[in-house]
Amino acid sequence: MKRLSIVLSVAVALMMASGTSAQQNQILVEVHHRTWTDSTLYDSGEDIDINVAQYWDTDRYYPDQVNIWDDPGLVDADIGAVSISGNRTVPIKVTISSGAFRANDPTEHEEAAINWAGIIADQTMRDQVWLDGSIKGDLTGSIAVGQIHGLYIDGTIYSSITASASPSGLFWLVAGAVDSSVSITSATKIGFVQTILSDMKGTVWAGTAIDNIEAEGEIGSVGVPVSITAANGNIKSVQADQIFANISAINGDVGLVNATVGGFIGKIDAINISHSGSQGFLAKGDVDLELTLSGSNAAIRDDFIIDGGNFTANSFIHSWSIGDTAVFQVLKDANGGGYVYGDITFTGNLSTQSPFTIDESLESTLTIGNNFMENMTIKGLSSNGKGLTGQVIINANNNSSIWVSGKTVVVGTTNPITLTGDEYTATAASLGGGAVGLVPFSTHRESCSPVHGTVKKGTPASITLQFYGPVIQKVVGTDMPVKVYRGDFGTGNNEVDVTSGFAVVMAPGGDPRKVKIVPSPTQFRPKYRYRLVPITTSPGEDETTLLCDDLLASGEVPVKGRDYWVDVDITFAMLDMGGNSWVDAPDLVLWAITPEDFNGDGNTDTQDLQLIVDNLGQPVD
Amino acid sequence: MEYGTINILTAHSLGLLAGLGLAASAAVAQTYDFDWVTIGDAGNEPYEDNDLGLMDGRGSVGYEYRISRYEVTTGQWMEFVNTFSTQSDDFANFARPVNWGAMIDWDYGGPGRRYKLREVESAEMLPVGGIDWRESAMFVNWLHNGKSSELWAIEDGAYDASTFTTNGNGTFNDQPTHNPDAKFWIPTQDEWLKAAHYDPNRYGEGQGGWWQYPISADSPPVYGPPGEGQANAGFELSGFAEWNIPLGAYPDVQSPWGLLDVAGGAAEWTEEIFHEDWPSTRGFEGSWAGTDLVVAEIKDRASRFGGTLGPGGAGDFAGLRIASLIVPTPGAIWTFGIAAVLWLNTRTRRKT
Numbered sequence: 022m023k024r025l026s027i028v029l030s031v032a033v034a035l036m037m038a039s040g041t042s043a044q045q046n047q048i049l050v051e052v053h054h055r056t057w058t059d060s061t062l063y064d065s066g067e068d069i070d071i072n073v074a075q076y077w078d079t080d081r082y083y084p085d086q087v088n089i090w091d092d093p094g095l096v097d098a099d100i101g102a103v104s105i106s107g108n109r110t111v112p113i114k115v116t117i118s119s120g121a122f123r124a125n126d127p128t129e130h131e132e133a134a135i136n137w138a139g140i141i142a143d144q145t146m147r148d149q150v151w152l153d154g155s156i157k158g159d160l161t162g163s164i165a166v167g168q169i170h171g172l173y174i175d176g177t178i179y180s181s182i183t184a185s186a187s188p189s190g191l192f193w194l195v196a197g198a199v200d201s202s203v204s205i206t207s208a209t210k211i212g213f214v215q216t217i218l219s220d221m222k223g224t225v226w227a228g229t230a231i232d233n234i235e236a237e238g239e240i241g242s243v244g245v246p247v248s249i250t251a252a253n254g255n256i257k258s259v260q261a262d263q264i265f266a267n268i269s270a271i272n273g274d275v276g277l278v279n280a281t282v283g284g285f286i287g288k289i290d291a292i293n294i295s296h297s298g299s300q301g302f303l304a305k306g307d308v309d310l311e312l313t314l315s316g317s318n319a320a321i322r323d324d325f326i327i328d329g330g331n332f333t334a335n336s337f338i339h340s341w342s343i344g345d346t347a348v349f350q351v352l353k354d355a356n357g358g359g360y361v362y363g364d365i366t367f368t369g370n371l372s373t374q375s376p377f378t379i380d381e382s383l384e385s386t387l388t389i390g391n392n393f394m395e396n397m398t399i400k401g402l403s404s405n406g407k408g409l410t411g412q413v414i415i416n417a418n419n420n421s422s423i424w425v426s427g428k429t430v431v432v433g434t435t436n437p438i439t440l441t442g443d444e445y446t447a448t449a450a451s452l453g454g455g456a457v458g459l460v461p462f463s464t465h466r467e468s469c470s471p472v473h474g475t476v477k478k479g480t481p482a483s484i485t486l487q488f489y490g491p492v493i494q495k496v497v498g499t500d501m502p503v504k505v506y507r508g509d510f511g512t513g514n515n516e517v518d519v520t521s522g523f524a525v526v527m528a529p530g531g532d533p534r535k536v537k538i539v540p541s542p543t544q545f546r547p548k549y550r551y552r553l554v555p556i557t558t559s560p561g562e563d564e565t566t567l568l569c570d571d572l573l574a575s576g577e578v579p580v581k582g583r584d585y586w587v588d589v590d591i592t593f594a595m596l597d598m599g600g601n602s603w604v605d606a607p608d609l610v611l612w613a614i615t616p617e618d619f620n621g622d623g624n625t626d627t628q629d630l631q632l633i634v635d636n637l638g639q640p641v642d
Numbered sequence: 643m644e645y646g647t648i649n650i651l652t653a654h655s656l657g658l659l660a661g662l663g664l665a666a667s668a669a670v671a672q673t674y675d676f677d678w679v680t681i682g683d684a685g686n687e688p689y690e691d692n693d694l695g696l697m698d699g700r701g702s703v704g705y706e707y708r709i710s711r712y713e714v715t716t717g718q719w720m721e722f723v724n725t726f727s728t729q730s731d732d733f734a735n736f737a738r739p740v741n742w743g744a745m746i747d748w749d750y751g752g753p754g755r756r757y758k759l760r761e762v763e764s765a766e767m768l769p770v771g772g773i774d775w776r777e778s779a780m781f782v783n784w785l786h787n788g789k790s791s792e793l794w795a796i797e798d799g800a801y802d803a804s805t806f807t808t809n810g811n812g813t814f815n816d817q818p819t820h821n822p823d824a825k826f827w828i829p830t831q832d833e834w835l836k837a838a839h840y841d842p843n844r845y846g847e848g849q850g851g852w853w854q855y856p857i858s859a860d861s862p863p864v865y866g867p868p869g870e871g872q873a874n875a876g877f878e879l880s881g882f883a884e885w886n887i888p889l890g891a892y893p894d895v896q897s898p899w900g901l902l903d904v905a906g907g908a909a910e911w912t913e914e915i916f917h918e919d920w921p922s923t924r925g926f927e928g929s930w931a932g933t934d935l936v937v938a939e940i941k942d943r944a945s946r947f948g949g950t951l952g953p954g955g956a957g958d959f960a961g962l963r964i965a966s967l968i969v970p971t972p973g974a975i976w977t978f979g980i981a982a983v984l985w986l987n988t989r990t991r992r993k994t
Binding site: 120121128129132175192197210212232258277281293295324354 | 694731916920925932934936946950957959
């Protein structure tokens, strides 16, 4: 090590005598006092130890700034690992450059060296060390100082950076790229972090807030999300081509998350997604987002737009758009997108001026805790225009919230189906298989099989009730959650309870909106009306009850007791015992030879024969 | 023959006059809806920087120019964005800021996307933050080309957008300074510094000098909301509502030339390139809404740069105040035209 500890005047004299060639591949360290400067030369990459202790006998003369740089600007050397020690109670300003310290000034210094192995300030005085500067190459070692005011790393940051003091622990950091091994940490606020050449793969943690993080490439990488955390404040913006990150501002708001070229994979935890400029969350590709917004008034208060991607993963949002205008859109483009696969839960309202648009399909469950107050559009699949394959639940809190009059759910574009309120008549199949349900869920008569209010020719093997939302039995098992009544054909008069002759299959085919009633052992008999009524006995009473499922409300919520009926009729084919496609006299003869129980009442009698008589001359249907 | 010569000369003169008229009009920058301030005192003394020396010798401008009293407003930027964002879906996010007073107009069915003012007070006058330098350059190109809706209108004029490319090492190839015949441009560092901090009467009538802060003072503004402070910077409001404070909300707080919101609002791009041998960032000036108090106070100093960003960087704070040609008075154009015709006729007669 060539170490010179000399006053500045002597150093200048030596420099003049020896010329600049003596400093090639060397680093100059200048420790500035009030009236003189200690200058020391180090070999390229050599470790640098600096003691900046105050000595109180001449307190006006303790060092107040350190410059470390590749004098005279050849920038052909590396700065080794810098250690700062010495008892101090006032700041020491360290500039990795030749110029003056530029507090809170992000303007670039002249680059001080190629690579730099970092700087560690002794723990006992770390908060007093303020840093700024610029290098041309990579940061290869850690930085641990009090404050970082403006730091430019033209290359890649390979080691962690810690600023332990306040108010702006790390104000301005610009680098070519940030490696995945890096943690950027500030005990208080982080101002601006930008990569101008490539990806930002390191974690970022601020004790208070984070202003802006921008990456020229990606933030994080596939399968390796980075953490971006503001422990006690807002995160104003996070922007990159694609973002793979877990963003947390649990005590603040997230202003803007913008994946400008691709998608977002990760989590966002905050009180609000909120900003004044009508941007909130924007992505240009698939979004696999676990979004949790919490707090009494938590909301997406600005646009949430996935443009050319799908929305997956589950998101829990306290409420949406209170007192501001925001939209929720999942749009397709030429490359696809427009699907929602993840469950989305708004614990509050789907508020006014907050239209919800899905270009292709809602495949999952959208839960709205309170009121449905703004229009929803599901444009539908390009192939068939049906896009509601999942479930929308309104009033999931079961607090008497409503589907506001005049607000619609529109499914499809060419021949759109407009749902204007609960108990709409469009079938689930016409929408894509899904439903919009207002709690308590009602019976979706038009989607039952056989369809409500129709005549079923022939004995049905079963009747499947369908509801506007998922249902479960209060007591899981074989007890019937539905009453089955049999009455006169065509009128329903003289109704008797025949529930005990049937059994239930819940969620047939995996559809939680369906309840299947099957004979056990009784058959559905022709020439009778069957009426099925969900059992909605108040909770706590000792009777099997059909309950709404997948609610936010903690208690039991019986379904709405909307009944269903169907008239079961014979088929002429049953009566055509001769097989000539007509109900005719020979069939009477054949019945006399081998009588059959046409009406399924368990008795083969003249009532069965009368059915042939009543229908003589009818062709087989 | 003589009459014929006269006729020919007259026709020649008229043609020249018309040509000069066209030439003059081509060199005249429109006013549009900007409130322009003329920055005079050409050849003013430069700033003497006793702080860090960063601005030492800067701020002297040897010509008159115009600069907008306000930063580019939401209304002005929205007109620009809508001109192109509605042309195709590919332009749906064209030049969309982070902070401004507009929102997507969902009544518009395409192509592309249209924006409308948000339902907040003075939305049209809200600052525009989060626009990058290249978008800003395209904005002044568009103004230069008469706000044409053709794509060529944003491709050249003040800056050749075909140069807006970035190399593998992070440097850019962007045209460093505006075209000499540009009608509108992003202010140079010197132009911005002079407009913000130089006072032609700093030390008395005709005795120019510099103020440290852009409010005609050597002490920083009191940062706070209207009615409490003098600049929209150095504080935060719930829900980032500091960005809902309109430009011009501090009408009595002005630069020596009458510029508003130099401190606060959005940061303001300049042409300044740092490390000219390694161009990777451009400069911006002034504090912006939501900055820390200590930071705002430093950024508003004449002796400090606001900061630098790569050409695609914008944060949520980078905005724009534009510079422009001085508009000649009609009398000046007429006088120049007549003089030119007479001069040309004289030359023609001498030839005959």
